[in-house]
Amino acid sequence: MKNTWQTIVGAGAAIAMIASLAGCGSGSASGKTELTFFANNTQDVYQPVIDAFEKKNPDIKIKFSTTNGSQAGYQQTLQTRISGGQLADVYVAPPEQLSDLVKNGAAKDLTNESFMSRIGDTNKAQASVNGKVYAMSITAWTNAYAYNKDLLAKAGYDSIPETWDEFIDMLKALKDAGVEKPYLEPKAGLGALVEGWIGYDSSKQSKSVDQQIGDGDSTFAKSYTKYYKQWAKLFSAGVMGSEVTGLADDQVRSEFAAGRLAVMPSGYWDVNTFKDAGINFAFGRMPMLHKGDTPYAPGAADSGYAINGKIDGAKLKAAESFLDFLSSKEGLKLIQDNIGLIPSTKNYTPDIDETFKEPYDLYLKTGNVYLNTLGWPASGRSALRAETFAQLQQVALGSITPAQATANLDTKLKTLS
Template identity: 85%
Template sequence: MTRTSSLRTVIGAGAAFAMIASLAGCGGGADAGKTQLTFFANNTQDLYQPIIDAFEKANPDVKVKFSTTNGSQAGYQQTLQTRISGGQLADVFVAPPEQLNDLVRNNCVKDLTGEAFMDRIGDTNKAQSTVDGKVYSMSVTAWTNAYAYNKDLLAKAGYDAIPETWDEFIDMLKDLKDAGVDKPYLEPKAGLGALVEGWIGYDSSQQDTSVDQMIGDGDATFADLYTPYYEEWARLFDEGVMGSEVTGLADDQVRSEFAAGRLAVMPSGYWDVNTFNDAGINYAFGRMPMLHEGDTPFAPGSADSGYAINAKIDGDELKAAEAFLDFLSSEEGLGLIQSSLGLIPATKNYTPEIDESFTEPYDLYLATGNVYLNTLGWPASGRSALRAETFSQLQQVALGSISPQQAAANLDTKLKTLS
């Protein structure tokens, strides 16, 4: 997945998580006497502020104290680990699915199974937030990758959309270079191999056990199953349509190149709609090409990370936390989540209006459920570290220091260290 806004951080499983209850704040002035609700999330305060303001208006006895990581999504899971280990877990926080098993095992998250607001949540989102039959986070949105493309740059090479197959896509990138487009395609360093997951998702849908579940169960290896996909992806470098400079490009740098009109195609998602609309470029989101003609379109994607409540809080703080999750899953809250965070609600009580630019991937992937996240097939402990390792290995492939086969084999070595 590359979910280029998010979804791409590292955490190791903590051995013992120190916990303390969050403190109720009694600030001065207008906030005196209010219950302080601490909230830690993986996006910036300016994006969450409209949601917080609306919640505080509806709950005037609660004051939300927001915090995030430096650089928004970057390093969120590691920072969450550090806060837990230091006894500074917020009352409400975003709980990445890769981390949920560890959070449950260390008694960090409250069981939400019987909460009334959970009746609004769809089965797919609940399933991702479930450990041993109980639901521990409230996931209200879903995501899929897609290719954002600059219509004007594609037109220079005679194209008006992303081709359906990988071979055709490679040919299009060559044509773009020949037409004078200096940057036909870029992937960020923490999202290399963006469409490989879609290929794996389709192949997994054609068999009883997913590719990654076979690896996770020990019935196959990364070297066995991932090597052909990585070899196909490496054609981007072999064919000269993407260079090794991607190993030094962060998400924001790739996004900025696209928003400035200099980049023709990039892996992206609905979270970038507002940014690209504000940039005023002539763009749209399209499919992620499949390996073979006739393959059903799949893309990296899943239910989004859910909102969790600190298992150690009680009293007014717990009531405020439950009220906050109730608001987030309400029609008003979901509308603000979509408009401000650029995420797509996926609940029983809300039908999102999709920006016209995102119609094709929404219909291809989210409306059909044809999304796939490789980590869900891996052993629960260490999923984040292993996913980060996939990007690290592909950086080495991009630099030409190892082969695609070696990259896949190195993932097997990493997996052994996590078991």
């Protein structure tokens, strides 16, 4: 659920902003260099970062735009802007699209830029194509389970259990204790912890489960069905209903912030929201399938910041200055404090909020995070990931079985190859 599942603003507004960008020249009426910046988060969280940069660079003015919906919505708008010749000077580049961005000349090679010396190898690897780095990834994310301490206490629990079956038992106990909403997942994040299970199993093999699928050595039907069957226990046990197929990220988040929901998949980006809500909460582990399994969670390096490969002159210099600032200690602290992303660079050690200490220690400090899309064919990752959620929605509705869902994913994969 990430970032990818992070809150982002208005799809309708994006269309207007696209139009407004069409008239932008290389500078502004004030004589400053105008730098357009397109990101997958809201302006209110980015504004402190932009203000600090402009204060240090008074000859540069940032013109910000964003879009709304899931990460897939951002990716679609990004593609629309590229096709229409409206690509911003600096933009967030999802790893699923990076190969196509490079092919289209939309991303500048950043490999030898001085600020890239601050970036760790893992983040560089995710932002690389054919050995060159095209985006500056400066943060990392992991999913975790946000839980309401007061609601868990009603069933005699003070933390998230270690195994999936124990977790299901806890949710049953919560329901028996009068908690109306023990657990919810958003429709664009169904099967949130499945990637953690796959990540652990992949760690014991020379090639990840998803790489095997991507290379044609296995199929979704052979590899994923057992995981989807486990996830479907939520419905057979009666602890989550088919209503999740209609719930957006914000709706699930609002239920938790209102104190009505006991557990939800979340991440560090929600810390400030839940604190502002005044509820008694913490973030905990995502249960594994078996006792003794090493804890893994969905996660990866975050999408990086890319520079439009077609700009030059003052705009290019301004763009490089912006990336240099974003990866500086000041920029990283502002990003963590305001956007809720966790810096992951060589030059900065983040202070982690106490509520998120358990998942940070379990997943990010150990590197035990996993993102299934990184093993799939580069050109089809976005569509295939969206299809996983669509298939799990059908499982949630009882329209198909887990086995049918994985068979349908194999069919989808064939159309993308």
